[in-house]
Amino acid sequence: MMDQLLSVLTWALLLAGSFFFLTGALGMVRLPDVFTRMHAAGMGDTMGAGLILLGLCVQGGVSVVTVRLVLVLAFVWFTSPIATHALAKAALSGGTRPYTLTGTDAARGDESHEGGGATSAP
Amino acid sequence: MFAVTTVALLVSMALAMCRALLGPTAYDRVLALNNIGTKTVVLIAVLGFLNGRPDFLDLALAYALINFIGTIAVLKYIEYGDLGAGSRKDVAGG
Amino acid sequence: MNRVAVLWGILFGVWLLLAHFSTLFLVFGVVTCSVAVYVCARMGIVDRESLPVHLLWGSLGYIPWLVWEVLRSNVRVARIILAPRLRVDPSIVHFRASQRTDLGRFIYANSITLTPGTVTTGIVGDDFEVHAIVQEEIDGTEENTMNRRVAVLEGEAG
Numbered sequence: 001m002m003d004q005l006l007s008v009l010t011w012a013l014l015l016a017g018s019f020f021f022l023t024g025a026l027g028m029v030r031l032p033d034v035f036t037r038m039h040a041a042g043m044g045d046t047m048g049a050g051l052i053l054l055g056l057c058v059q060g061g062v063s064v065v066t067v068r069l070v071l072v073l074a075f076v077w078f079t080s081p082i083a084t085h086a087l088a089k090a091a092l093s094g095g096t097r098p099y100t101l102t103g104t105d106a107a108r109g110d111e112s113h114e115g116g117g118a119t120s121a122p
Numbered sequence: 123m124f125a126v127t128t129v130a131l132l133v134s135m136a137l138a139m140c141r142a143l144l145g146p147t148a149y150d151r152v153l154a155l156n157n158i159g160t161k162t163v164v165l166i167a168v169l170g171f172l173n174g175r176p177d178f179l180d181l182a183l184a185y186a187l188i189n190f191i192g193t194i195a196v197l198k199y200i201e202y203g204d205l206g207a208g209s210r211k212d213v214a215g216g
Numbered sequence: 217m218n219r220v221a222v223l224w225g226i227l228f229g230v231w232l233l234l235a236h237f238s239t240l241f242l243v244f245g246v247v248t249c250s251v252a253v254y255v256c257a258r259m260g261i262v263d264r265e266s267l268p269v270h271l272l273w274g275s276l277g278y279i280p281w282l283v284w285e286v287l288r289s290n291v292r293v294a295r296i297i298l299a300p301r302l303r304v305d306p307s308i309v310h311f312r313a314s315q316r317t318d319l320g321r322f323i324y325a326n327s328i329t330l331t332p333g334t335v336t337t338g339i340v341g342d343d344f345e346v347h348a349i350v351q352e353e354i355d356g357t358e359e360n361t362m363n364r365r366v367a368v369l370e371g372e373a374g
Contacts, residue, residue, distance in 0.1 A: 010123065011123050028138055030302060037141070042332040043290050043332045049164050065179065067233050068180065072179065079186070086197050094149065096149060
Protein backbone atom coordinates (compact mmCIF):
# COMPACT_ATOMS: atom_id res chain seq x y z
CA MET A 1 0.00 0.00 0.00
CA MET A 2 2.68 2.42 1.09
CA ASP A 3 4.85 1.32 -1.82
CA GLN A 4 2.06 1.96 -4.29
CA LEU A 5 1.44 5.41 -2.84
CA LEU A 6 5.13 6.32 -3.16
CA SER A 7 5.19 4.93 -6.68
CA VAL A 8 2.19 7.04 -7.71
CA LEU A 9 3.77 10.12 -6.13
CA THR A 10 7.04 9.49 -8.00
CA TRP A 11 5.15 9.05 -11.28
CA ALA A 12 3.30 12.33 -10.76
CA LEU A 13 6.44 14.29 -9.88
CA LEU A 14 8.49 12.82 -12.75
CA LEU A 15 5.72 13.46 -15.29
CA ALA A 16 5.18 17.03 -14.06
CA GLY A 17 8.92 17.69 -14.26
CA SER A 18 9.08 16.24 -17.78
CA PHE A 19 6.13 18.42 -18.75
CA PHE A 20 7.94 21.57 -17.61
CA PHE A 21 11.16 20.51 -19.37
CA LEU A 22 9.30 19.84 -22.63
CA THR A 23 7.33 23.10 -22.40
CA GLY A 24 10.53 25.02 -21.74
CA ALA A 25 12.24 23.38 -24.73
CA LEU A 26 9.21 24.14 -26.91
CA GLY A 27 9.42 27.76 -25.73
CA MET A 28 13.10 27.87 -26.65
CA VAL A 29 12.10 27.05 -30.23
CA ARG A 30 8.93 29.17 -30.43
CA LEU A 31 9.78 32.43 -28.67
CA PRO A 32 11.10 35.33 -30.74
CA ASP A 33 14.41 36.44 -29.17
CA VAL A 34 17.13 35.51 -26.70
CA PHE A 35 15.61 37.40 -23.76
CA THR A 36 12.22 35.74 -24.01
CA ARG A 37 13.90 32.35 -24.54
CA MET A 38 15.69 32.89 -21.25
CA HIS A 39 12.37 32.74 -19.42
CA ALA A 40 11.56 29.45 -21.14
CA ALA A 41 14.97 28.04 -20.21
CA GLY A 42 14.41 29.18 -16.62
CA MET A 43 11.30 27.02 -16.45
CA GLY A 44 13.29 23.87 -17.10
CA ASP A 45 16.04 24.90 -14.70
CA THR A 46 13.67 25.60 -11.80
CA MET A 47 10.55 23.46 -11.88
CA GLY A 48 11.68 20.81 -14.36
CA ALA A 49 14.85 19.90 -12.47
CA GLY A 50 13.15 20.54 -9.12
CA LEU A 51 10.21 18.21 -9.65
CA ILE A 52 12.21 15.40 -11.27
CA LEU A 53 14.89 15.43 -8.55
CA LEU A 54 12.15 15.58 -5.90
CA GLY A 55 10.55 12.53 -7.49
CA LEU A 56 13.88 10.71 -7.36
CA CYS A 57 14.19 11.76 -3.68
CA VAL A 58 10.84 10.06 -2.97
CA GLN A 59 12.17 6.95 -4.67
CA GLY A 60 15.49 7.13 -2.82
CA GLY A 61 13.94 7.31 0.64
CA VAL A 62 15.97 8.41 3.66
CA SER A 63 19.50 7.67 2.52
CA VAL A 64 22.76 9.09 1.21
CA VAL A 65 21.17 9.12 -2.26
CA THR A 66 18.61 11.69 -1.14
CA VAL A 67 21.33 13.87 0.38
CA ARG A 68 23.16 13.91 -2.95
CA LEU A 69 19.98 14.67 -4.86
CA VAL A 70 19.27 17.61 -2.55
CA LEU A 71 22.85 18.86 -3.06
CA VAL A 72 22.46 18.66 -6.86
CA LEU A 73 19.11 20.46 -6.66
CA ALA A 74 20.44 23.21 -4.38
CA PHE A 75 23.39 23.72 -6.70
CA VAL A 76 21.20 23.99 -9.80
CA TRP A 77 18.84 26.44 -8.07
CA PHE A 78 21.73 28.63 -6.88
CA THR A 79 23.68 28.75 -10.14
CA SER A 80 20.85 28.93 -12.67
CA PRO A 81 19.87 32.56 -11.91
CA ILE A 82 23.52 33.65 -11.86
CA ALA A 83 24.18 32.12 -15.27
CA THR A 84 20.94 33.62 -16.65
CA HIS A 85 21.80 37.06 -15.29
CA ALA A 86 25.32 36.88 -16.73
CA LEU A 87 23.87 35.89 -20.10
CA ALA A 88 21.29 38.71 -20.07
CA LYS A 89 23.90 41.28 -19.12
CA ALA A 90 26.35 40.04 -21.75
CA ALA A 91 23.63 40.04 -24.42
CA LEU A 92 22.60 43.61 -23.56
CA SER A 93 26.14 44.95 -23.50
CA GLY A 94 26.87 42.98 -26.66
CA GLY A 95 24.31 45.10 -28.48
CA THR A 96 21.38 42.67 -28.77
CA ARG A 97 18.12 44.60 -28.86
CA PRO A 98 15.26 43.02 -26.92
CA TYR A 99 12.26 42.10 -29.06
CA THR A 100 9.23 44.31 -28.44
CA LEU A 101 5.68 44.10 -29.77
CA THR A 102 5.87 47.43 -31.58
CA GLY A 103 9.17 46.54 -33.16
CA THR A 104 10.85 49.78 -32.11
CA ASP A 105 13.69 49.82 -29.66
CA ALA A 106 13.31 53.50 -28.85
CA ALA A 107 11.73 52.84 -25.46
CA ARG A 108 14.56 50.60 -24.44
CA GLY A 109 17.21 53.10 -25.59
CA ASP A 110 15.65 55.97 -23.65
CA GLU A 111 15.28 54.04 -20.45
CA SER A 112 18.69 52.48 -20.32
CA HIS A 113 20.79 55.47 -21.26
CA GLU A 114 19.12 58.02 -19.05
CA GLY A 115 19.38 55.62 -16.14
CA GLY A 116 15.98 54.96 -14.68
CA GLY A 117 12.68 56.06 -16.10
CA ALA A 118 11.17 54.38 -13.01
CA THR A 119 8.23 52.82 -14.82
CA SER A 120 7.05 50.99 -11.74
CA ALA A 121 8.13 51.94 -8.26
CA PRO A 122 7.40 49.43 -5.50
CA MET B 123 8.73 5.31 -15.22
CA PHE B 124 12.38 6.35 -15.36
CA ALA B 125 12.43 5.33 -19.02
CA VAL B 126 9.55 7.74 -19.79
CA THR B 127 11.39 10.58 -18.06
CA THR B 128 14.57 9.73 -19.96
CA VAL B 129 12.72 9.92 -23.28
CA ALA B 130 11.13 13.26 -22.32
CA LEU B 131 14.53 14.64 -21.36
CA LEU B 132 16.11 13.47 -24.61
CA VAL B 133 13.30 15.02 -26.68
CA SER B 134 13.64 18.36 -24.88
CA MET B 135 17.42 18.19 -25.35
CA ALA B 136 16.85 17.68 -29.07
CA LEU B 137 14.61 20.78 -29.17
CA ALA B 138 17.26 22.80 -27.33
CA MET B 139 19.83 21.47 -29.79
CA CYS B 140 17.65 22.80 -32.63
CA ARG B 141 17.88 26.23 -31.03
CA ALA B 142 21.64 25.89 -30.63
CA LEU B 143 21.94 25.10 -34.35
CA LEU B 144 19.41 27.73 -35.51
CA GLY B 145 20.20 30.47 -32.99
CA PRO B 146 20.76 33.76 -34.78
CA THR B 147 23.08 35.18 -32.11
CA ALA B 148 25.87 33.60 -30.11
CA TYR B 149 23.86 34.24 -26.94
CA ASP B 150 21.07 31.96 -28.18
CA ARG B 151 23.61 29.22 -28.59
CA VAL B 152 25.10 29.75 -25.13
CA LEU B 153 21.60 29.71 -23.62
CA ALA B 154 20.78 26.46 -25.41
CA LEU B 155 24.11 24.99 -24.31
CA ASN B 156 23.49 25.91 -20.67
CA ASN B 157 20.00 24.45 -20.89
CA ILE B 158 21.29 21.20 -22.39
CA GLY B 159 23.83 21.07 -19.54
CA THR B 160 21.12 21.32 -16.88
CA LYS B 161 19.13 18.61 -18.65
CA THR B 162 22.25 16.44 -18.75
CA VAL B 163 22.63 16.79 -14.97
CA VAL B 164 19.05 15.60 -14.45
CA LEU B 165 19.49 12.90 -17.12
CA ILE B 166 22.54 11.48 -15.34
CA ALA B 167 20.58 11.32 -12.09
CA VAL B 168 17.61 9.60 -13.77
CA LEU B 169 19.90 7.16 -15.62
CA GLY B 170 21.46 6.22 -12.29
CA PHE B 171 18.03 5.17 -11.03
CA LEU B 172 17.16 3.49 -14.34
CA ASN B 173 20.23 1.27 -14.07
CA GLY B 174 19.79 0.81 -10.33
CA ARG B 175 23.12 2.47 -9.63
CA PRO B 176 22.58 5.75 -7.76
CA ASP B 177 26.37 6.22 -7.56
CA PHE B 178 25.93 8.21 -10.77
CA LEU B 179 24.81 11.14 -8.61
CA ASP B 180 28.40 12.15 -7.91
CA LEU B 181 28.86 12.56 -11.65
CA ALA B 182 25.72 14.72 -11.78
CA LEU B 183 27.10 16.95 -9.03
CA ALA B 184 30.43 17.33 -10.83
CA TYR B 185 28.68 17.99 -14.14
CA ALA B 186 26.55 20.73 -12.57
CA LEU B 187 29.76 22.48 -11.45
CA ILE B 188 31.41 22.12 -14.86
CA ASN B 189 28.29 23.35 -16.65
CA PHE B 190 28.12 26.54 -14.59
CA ILE B 191 31.81 27.36 -14.90
CA GLY B 192 31.70 26.55 -18.63
CA THR B 193 28.78 28.89 -19.28
CA ILE B 194 30.44 31.76 -17.43
CA ALA B 195 33.75 31.12 -19.24
CA VAL B 196 32.14 31.09 -22.70
CA LEU B 197 30.21 34.30 -21.92
CA LYS B 198 33.37 36.00 -20.75
CA TYR B 199 35.19 34.87 -23.86
CA ILE B 200 32.41 36.23 -26.11
CA GLU B 201 32.36 39.55 -24.28
CA TYR B 202 36.08 40.25 -23.99
CA GLY B 203 37.59 37.86 -26.54
CA ASP B 204 40.03 36.88 -23.81
CA LEU B 205 39.55 34.80 -20.67
CA GLY B 206 42.00 36.90 -18.63
CA ALA B 207 40.57 40.28 -19.64
CA GLY B 208 38.66 41.18 -16.47
CA SER B 209 41.41 40.32 -14.05
CA ARG B 210 44.01 42.37 -15.88
CA LYS B 211 41.72 45.37 -15.81
CA ASP B 212 41.22 44.92 -12.07
CA VAL B 213 44.94 44.83 -11.46
CA ALA B 214 45.44 47.93 -13.59
CA GLY B 215 42.61 49.74 -11.81
CA GLY B 216 43.59 48.78 -8.27
CA MET C 217 36.78 33.36 14.39
CA ASN C 218 33.35 32.01 15.19
CA ARG C 219 32.43 32.10 11.52
CA VAL C 220 35.57 30.15 10.64
CA ALA C 221 34.52 27.39 13.04
CA VAL C 222 31.03 27.30 11.49
CA LEU C 223 32.57 27.02 7.99
CA TRP C 224 34.75 24.14 9.14
CA GLY C 225 31.71 22.43 10.64
CA ILE C 226 29.70 22.77 7.42
CA LEU C 227 32.54 21.49 5.25
CA PHE C 228 33.22 18.52 7.50
CA GLY C 229 29.49 17.75 7.68
CA VAL C 230 29.31 17.57 3.88
CA TRP C 231 32.41 15.37 3.89
CA LEU C 232 30.80 12.99 6.40
CA LEU C 233 27.62 12.82 4.32
CA LEU C 234 29.45 11.93 1.11
CA ALA C 235 32.49 9.89 2.20
CA HIS C 236 33.10 6.34 3.39
CA PHE C 237 33.50 5.81 7.10
CA SER C 238 37.04 4.59 7.56
CA THR C 239 39.79 6.05 9.69
CA LEU C 240 41.90 6.98 6.68
CA PHE C 241 39.08 8.93 5.04
CA LEU C 242 38.13 10.70 8.27
CA VAL C 243 41.75 11.86 8.69
CA PHE C 244 41.77 13.00 5.05
CA GLY C 245 38.55 14.91 5.72
CA VAL C 246 39.91 16.71 8.77
CA VAL C 247 43.09 17.68 6.91
CA THR C 248 41.26 18.80 3.75
CA CYS C 249 38.68 20.89 5.60
CA SER C 250 41.34 22.50 7.75
CA VAL C 251 43.48 23.45 4.76
CA ALA C 252 40.46 24.83 2.87
CA VAL C 253 39.28 26.89 5.86
CA TYR C 254 42.82 28.14 6.51
CA VAL C 255 43.19 29.31 2.90
CA CYS C 256 39.75 31.02 3.00
CA ALA C 257 40.54 32.75 6.30
CA ARG C 258 43.89 33.95 4.95
CA MET C 259 42.17 35.35 1.85
CA GLY C 260 39.80 37.18 4.18
CA ILE C 261 36.66 35.93 2.43
CA VAL C 262 34.94 34.38 5.45
CA ASP C 263 32.58 37.23 6.31
CA ARG C 264 28.88 38.14 6.53
CA GLU C 265 28.46 37.98 2.76
CA SER C 266 30.11 34.67 1.98
CA LEU C 267 28.69 32.80 4.97
CA PRO C 268 25.36 34.42 5.92
CA VAL C 269 24.55 32.23 8.91
CA HIS C 270 22.58 35.15 10.40
CA LEU C 271 19.99 34.69 7.63
CA LEU C 272 19.37 31.03 8.49
CA TRP C 273 16.25 31.65 10.60
CA GLY C 274 14.64 34.10 8.23
CA SER C 275 15.28 31.96 5.17
CA LEU C 276 13.29 29.07 6.70
CA GLY C 277 10.20 31.16 6.11
CA TYR C 278 11.38 32.81 2.89
CA ILE C 279 12.43 29.74 0.87
CA PRO C 280 9.05 27.91 0.95
CA TRP C 281 7.31 31.14 -0.10
CA LEU C 282 9.84 31.56 -2.92
CA VAL C 283 9.28 27.98 -4.11
CA TRP C 284 5.53 28.61 -4.15
CA GLU C 285 6.03 31.80 -6.19
CA VAL C 286 8.32 29.94 -8.62
CA LEU C 287 5.64 27.28 -9.07
CA ARG C 288 2.94 29.86 -9.77
CA SER C 289 4.97 31.86 -12.28
CA ASN C 290 6.08 28.61 -13.96
CA VAL C 291 2.44 27.79 -14.63
CA ARG C 292 1.83 31.29 -16.01
CA VAL C 293 4.83 31.12 -18.37
CA ALA C 294 3.87 27.59 -19.45
CA ARG C 295 0.43 28.90 -20.35
CA ILE C 296 1.98 31.66 -22.48
CA ILE C 297 4.23 29.20 -24.32
CA LEU C 298 1.54 26.59 -24.92
CA ALA C 299 -1.07 29.09 -26.16
CA PRO C 300 -1.87 28.44 -29.84
CA ARG C 301 -1.26 32.09 -30.69
CA LEU C 302 1.92 33.39 -29.06
CA ARG C 303 1.10 36.55 -27.12
CA VAL C 304 4.33 37.86 -25.66
CA ASP C 305 4.78 41.52 -24.78
CA PRO C 306 8.33 41.76 -23.42
CA SER C 307 9.57 44.96 -21.86
CA ILE C 308 12.39 46.24 -19.69
CA VAL C 309 11.42 48.25 -16.61
CA HIS C 310 13.38 50.05 -13.93
CA PHE C 311 12.46 50.29 -10.28
CA ARG C 312 14.01 50.97 -6.91
CA ALA C 313 14.66 48.18 -4.44
CA SER C 314 14.43 48.89 -0.73
CA GLN C 315 17.26 46.63 0.47
CA ARG C 316 20.12 48.37 2.22
CA THR C 317 22.97 45.85 1.88
CA ASP C 318 24.57 44.26 -1.17
CA LEU C 319 23.68 40.83 0.19
CA GLY C 320 20.00 41.78 0.37
CA ARG C 321 20.09 43.09 -3.21
CA PHE C 322 21.84 39.92 -4.34
CA ILE C 323 19.10 37.78 -2.76
CA TYR C 324 16.36 39.95 -4.28
CA ALA C 325 17.94 39.95 -7.77
CA ASN C 326 18.44 36.18 -7.68
CA SER C 327 14.88 35.65 -6.52
CA ILE C 328 13.59 37.79 -9.40
CA THR C 329 15.67 35.82 -11.90
CA LEU C 330 14.71 32.47 -10.38
CA THR C 331 11.01 33.09 -10.97
CA PRO C 332 10.46 32.50 -14.70
CA GLY C 333 8.95 35.46 -16.53
CA THR C 334 11.31 38.01 -15.02
CA VAL C 335 15.09 38.33 -15.37
CA THR C 336 17.29 40.91 -13.69
CA THR C 337 19.49 42.35 -16.41
CA GLY C 338 21.34 45.00 -14.46
CA ILE C 339 21.76 46.62 -11.05
CA VAL C 340 23.23 50.07 -10.41
CA GLY C 341 23.02 50.99 -6.76
CA ASP C 342 19.42 50.33 -5.78
CA ASP C 343 18.15 50.76 -9.35
CA PHE C 344 17.05 47.39 -10.75
CA GLU C 345 16.65 46.77 -14.49
CA VAL C 346 14.29 43.85 -15.06
CA HIS C 347 13.20 42.17 -18.29
CA ALA C 348 9.70 40.70 -18.18
CA ILE C 349 8.13 38.38 -20.76
CA VAL C 350 4.72 40.05 -20.42
CA GLN C 351 3.85 43.37 -18.80
CA GLU C 352 1.64 41.76 -16.15
CA GLU C 353 4.57 39.79 -14.71
CA ILE C 354 6.17 42.98 -13.49
CA ASP C 355 3.16 45.26 -12.90
CA GLY C 356 1.59 42.85 -10.41
CA THR C 357 2.01 42.87 -6.67
CA GLU C 358 4.34 39.88 -6.71
CA GLU C 359 7.54 41.92 -7.06
CA ASN C 360 6.41 44.31 -4.33
CA THR C 361 5.76 41.43 -1.96
CA MET C 362 9.11 39.88 -2.79
CA ASN C 363 10.86 43.20 -2.27
CA ARG C 364 9.24 43.61 1.14
CA ARG C 365 9.97 40.03 2.17
CA VAL C 366 13.66 40.25 1.25
CA ALA C 367 13.92 43.58 3.09
CA VAL C 368 12.35 41.96 6.17
CA LEU C 369 14.68 38.95 5.85
CA GLU C 370 17.66 41.27 5.71
CA GLY C 371 16.30 43.58 8.41
CA GLU C 372 15.66 40.81 10.93
CA ALA C 373 19.29 39.85 10.72
CA GLY C 374 20.25 43.45 11.42
